[in-house]
Every structure is written in C-alpha cells, then in structure tokens.
Amino acid sequence: MEVKDVLFMSKGDGESSFFQNSYFTQKVVAMSKPALEKVVESLVSEDFSSYHVLNVADLGCSSNSTTYAIMETVIDSVKRKCKELNYQIPEFQFYLNDLPGNDFNTLFKGLPNFVEKYEGLPCFVVGCPGSFHGRLFPKNSMHLVHSSYGAHWLSKAPRLMDKEGLPLNKGKVYISKTSLPAVKEEYLAQFQEDFSLFLNSRSHEMTRDGRVILTIHGRLSEDPIYELTWEPLAEAIVDMVSLGLIPEEKLDSFNVPYYIPSQKEVKDIVDREGSFELELLETFPIKEGDKSVWNSHEKYIKNLRSFTESMVSHHFGVEIVDKLYGKFAQIMLRDLATHTEPREVISFVVVLRRL
Numbered sequence: 001m002e003v004k005d006v007l008f009m010s011k012g013d014g015e016s017s018f019f020q021n022s023y024f025t026q027k028v029v030a031m032s033k034p035a036l037e038k039v040v041e042s043l044v045s046e047d048f049s050s051y052h053v054l055n056v057a058d059l060g061c062s063s064n065s066t067t068y069a070i071m072e073t074v075i076d077s078v079k080r081k082c083k084e085l086n087y088q089i090p091e092f093q094f095y096l097n098d099l100p101g102n103d104f105n106t107l108f109k110g111l112p113n114f115v116e117k118y119e120g121l122p123c124f125v126v127g128c129p130g131s132f133h134g135r136l137f138p139k140n141s142m143h144l145v146h147s148s149y150g151a152h153w154l155s156k157a158p159r160l161m162d163k164e165g166l167p168l169n170k171g172k173v174y175i176s177k178t179s180l181p182a183v184k185e186e187y188l189a190q191f192q193e194d195f196s197l198f199l200n201s202r203s204h205e206m207t208r209d210g211r212v213i214l215t216i217h218g219r220l221s222e223d224p225i226y227e228l229t230w231e232p233l234a235e236a237i238v239d240m241v242s243l244g245l246i247p248e249e250k251l252d253s254f255n256v257p258y259y260i261p262s263q264k265e266v267k268d269i270v271d272r273e274g275s276f277e278l279e280l281l282e283t284f285p286i287k288e289g290d291k292s293v294w295n296s297h298e299k300y301i302k303n304l305r306s307f308t309e310s311m312v313s314h315h316f317g318v319e320i321v322d323k324l325y326g327k328f329a330q331i332m333l334r335d336l337a338t339h340t341e342p343r344e345v346i347s348f349v350v351v352l353r354r355l
C-alpha cells in the first residue's frame with residue numbers, strides 16, 4: 001500500500017469528519033505554540049531586515065483548523081518581533097501541503113475568516129498537494145517549515161513477510177508484545193528511510209538557517225511496543241476474521257504505515273542525514289481519554305476513527321467499516337474502563353536549523 005495514494009483524514013465537516021474530531025491535534029498545536037513562537041522570533045532576530053517575503057509551509061495540514069492557528073501564530077510572532085526591532089513587516093506566503101486525497105475544499109472554507117482577520121496584511125495562501133517524502137518546493141526558497149502530527153506517517157507499511165512469504169506479524173497491525181524482533185527492525189528501517197528522505201527533501205528547499213519545526217508522536221521507552229489505538233484496532237479486525245467477515249490473509253497483509261520513534265532514533269537520523277542541526281527536542285504527554293481534550297470517550301473514539309478509516313476501508317472494503325469500528329468502539333470502552341490510571345500519548349516537538 002502506497003500511503004500517498006490512499007491516505008486521507010475523514011472528509012467534509014460532518015459529525016464523523018476529521019474537521020469535527022481533531023481535538024487531539026488541536027491540543028498538540030496549542031501545547032507546541034510557545035516553541036513555534038520562539039522559533040519565529042529567533043528567525044526574525046537573525047538577519048531578517050532584508051526579508052521581503054517570508055515563505056512558510058505547513059506539511060500534512062489536513063482539512064481542519066489547526067493550520068489556521070499555526071499561520072496566526074507565525075504572523076502574530078513576526079509582527080511582534082518586527083515591531084520590537086523596528087523592522088518592516090514582510091509579506092507572507094503560506095503553502096498548505098497534504099497528500100492529493102486530502103479534502104482541500106473543506107480546508108479552504110476557513111480561509112475567508114482568516115483573511116478577514118488579517119485584512120490589509122499582504123498574506124497569500126496556496127494549496128500544495130504532494131508527498132513530503134519528496135521535493136515540494138523550489139530550491140532555497142523556504143524559510144520556515146512546520147508540520148504537526150504528519151512526519152511519523154510512513155510512505156508505506158514495511159513488508160512483514162518471511163523468506164517463504166509467510167506473515168511475520170500475525171494477528172497484529174503494529175508492533176505489539178508478541179511481535180518478532182524482525183517486525184521492530186523492519187518498522188525502524190522504514191522510518192529511517194522515510195524520515196531521512198523528508199529531511200533531505202527539505203534540505204534542498206530551505207534557505208540557510210531556515211527552521212523546521214515538527215510535532216510528532218513519540219515514545220519514552222526503548223521498546224517500540226505501542227498498545228493504544230493499533231492494538232484495539234487489530235483486536236477488532238481479528239473479531240471480524242473470526243466471524244468470517246474478513247479473510248485471515250487480509251489481516252495478515254495489513255500493517256499500519258505509522259511509526260512512533262524514540263528521541264534517540266530521531267536524533268540519530270538527523271545526525272546521519274547531516275543537513276540540519278537539532279536545536280530542540282521537547283517532550284509532552286497527553287493522557288488517553290483526557291476530558292479536557294475529548295469531552296467524552298465517544299469523541300475520543302470518533303477521533304481515532306477519523307484518522308484511521310481511509311486506510312482500513314481501502315484494505316478491508318468499505319462495506320465492513322461500520323461493523324469493524326462498532327467492535328473497535330466496544331474494545332476501546334472496555335480498555336478505558338480497565339485502565340483506571342490513564343495511559344499517556346507522548347509527543348515530541350523537534351526544531352531543526354538548516355546548516
């Protein structure tokens with residue numbers, strides 16, 4: 001499965017859309033706002049007086065409102081710092097990137113409100129479909145690249161088959177307690193390849209000293225096992241297999257194109273790729289089912305469906321998804337009730353300077 005051909009967050013602005021259910025990334029964007037402000041302020045402080053246009057990209061922007069929050073933070077921070085240093089405010093050019101299947105129509109419905117807020121400011125916004133695992137922009141053109149919860153998506157799921165073509169990760173869709181060491185190795189290798197490609201592509205596009213700021217799903221432990229989301233999803237699919245609604249081979253050939261790295265894995269890739277200096281790697285936790293993020297467990301479960309459904313329905317068929325996610329919801333509610341001490345989702349904020 002080539003992710004660029006099948007992945008999108010649930011479309012539109014209806015009840016089950018990503019637009020209506022992206023509470024988690026909204027919280028993540030709010031938590032990483034101080035880091036973004038600092039990055040913008042330090043860009044402005046260094047040799048900014050000659051900038052006429054500030055080129056900014058948001059990679060993996062999806063169709064929700066977070067990208068507008070990011071553009072606002074960038075503009076407000078630039079204006080504040082320029083005023084302090086007595087610099088001319090530049091023009092702003094924002095590039096909103098996601099895969100071609102993204103719902104850019106819903107995304108751009110938010111544009112009139114944004115434009116109204118910054119009336120009189122020379123600010124231009126364009127959509128930029130394509131994969132961030134390759135070049136998106138001209139050479140030496142980008143000053144700031146932002147991406148929230150995108151860069152842990154892989155370009156494809158690792159091929160988890162042994163030499164005889166037998167599945168290596170039976171009954172699972174990500175790295176789980178029962179996964180063989182080869183499963184962990186293949187996932188890490190795919191992340192190393194994809195994240196290096198992401199950095200290398202940006203390295204051509206960025207101006208010297210330009211910054212990349214990423215928020216990604218991360219982990220604190222050495223062990224890459226992850227029991228949230230993917231484990232209950234696998235259990236729901238296994239249930240569909242046991243009911244004869246999904247052939248077992250379909251489950252055996254499905255692994256999610258997603259990897260949750262450790263800090264060390266991220267640092268090693270940045271060092272090895274060599275185009276960027278790591279300026280910051282901060283960690284923050286959000287508790288699973290946190291009521292300040294999702295006001296009910298149902299909303300939490302809808303949130304999970306809104307970012308996983310496109311690949312599940314592509315692989316298993318659209319006819320099965322309602323039943324499958326019905327089972328998934330039951331499993332999630334059971335798990336949330338069992339874990340009286342909520343588990344945490346860890347995010348990393350990573351700031352890189354182009355060397």
Ligand SMILES: C[S@@+](CC[C@H](N)C(=O)[O-])C[C@H]1O[C@@H](n2cnc3c(N)ncnc32)[C@H](O)[C@@H]1O
Binds near residue numbers: 022060149
């Ligand atoms: C969980 S959403 C995050 C959306 C938004 N940035 C936010 O924080 O709410 C991840 C987004 O990354 C996009 N994405 C994944 N792989 C990508 C790729 N190779 N190139 C561009 N976008 C990609 C997905 O399509 C999706 O819209």
